[in-house]
Amino acid sequence: SYELTQPLSVSVALGQTARITCGGNNIGSKNVHWYQQKPGQAPVLVIYRDSNRPSGIPERFSGSNSGNTATLTISRAQAGDEADYYCQVWDSNWVFGGGTKLTVL
Amino acid sequence: EVQLVESGGGLVQPGGSLRLSCAASGFTFSSYAMSWVRQAPGKGLEWVSAISGSGGSTYYADSVKGRFTISRDNSKNTLYLQMNSLRAEDTAVYYCAKREQWLGDNWFDPWGQGTLVTVSS
Numbered sequence: 169s170y171e172l173t174q175p176l177s178v179s180v181a182l183g184q185t186a187r188i189t190c191g192g193n194n195i196g197s198k199n200v201h202w203y204q205q206k207p208g209q210a211p212v213l214v215i216y217r218d219s220n221r222p223s224g225i226p227e228r229f230s231g232s233n234s235g236n237t238a239t240l241t242i243s244r245a246q247a248g249d250e251a252d253y254y255c256q257v258w259d260s261n262w263v264f265g266g267g268t269k270l271t272v273l
Numbered sequence: 274e275v276q277l278v279e280s281g282g283g284l285v286q287p288g289g290s291l292r293l294s295c296a297a298s299g300f301t302f303s304s305y306a307m308s309w310v311r312q313a314p315g316k317g318l319e320w321v322s323a324i325s326g327s328g329g330s331t332y333y334a335d336s337v338k339g340r341f342t343i344s345r346d347n348s349k350n351t352l353y354l355q356m357n358s359l360r361a362e363d364t365a366v367y368y369c370a371k372r373e374q375w376l377g378d379n380w381f382d383p384w385g386q387g388t389l390v391t392v393s394s
Binding site: 210213217261 | 318319323382384386
């Protein structure tokens with residue numbers, strides 16, 4: 169079965185750029201989706217199909233995908249961006265990464 | 274506005290049963306496949322089950338196959354998950370989610386607020 173690997177944690181200074189990676193075998197050939205989950209809340213879609221933002225998601229959120237790594241980039245990080253972030257691909261069923269906790273310092 | 278509201282969670286003994294419901298509004302429910310996704314305490318997301326818009330096709334993760342049954346009532350805009358032979362490892366928050374798709378790709382948007390299932394004696 170297909171596996172996705174995310175770092176357990178990423179830290180970023182307030183106002184700087186955070187990059188969260190999602191690794192998988194030739195993941196660049198798949199579409200990657202990203203979810204944000206704040207403590208005690210349900211996941212929210214922030215990026216779909218590698219780089220598309222749903223309505224209501226700030227332009228500060230962007231995504232890219234190539235080779236064996238997909239990346240969620242959060243520009244001008246804010247305190248409100250602190251959350252767990254999960255990547256997901258479709259591989260005959262829904263496959264999730266293990267999640268990355270983003271801390272804004 | 275699309276809304277998904279789960280209910281039915283609670284405390285159940287190992288080997289017991291529980292039925293979860295998810296009430297949907299704000300979209301044409303019968304036109305969309307739906308799923309259940311769970312999250313054990315302090316853990317990541319795990320897809321559990323999915324059902325087509327008509328209800329004619331159902332899919333299950335290996336971890337719940339043969340124990341859980343997904344269904345829907347399109348006249349009531351409601352999704353269900355019947356959980357039997359529950360185990361401690363089924364303890365989790367269960368989310369219902371609306372499937373989005375494009376050219377064979379699938380993702381979830383939005384998700385409900387979740388309902389907690391605790392399996393313990």
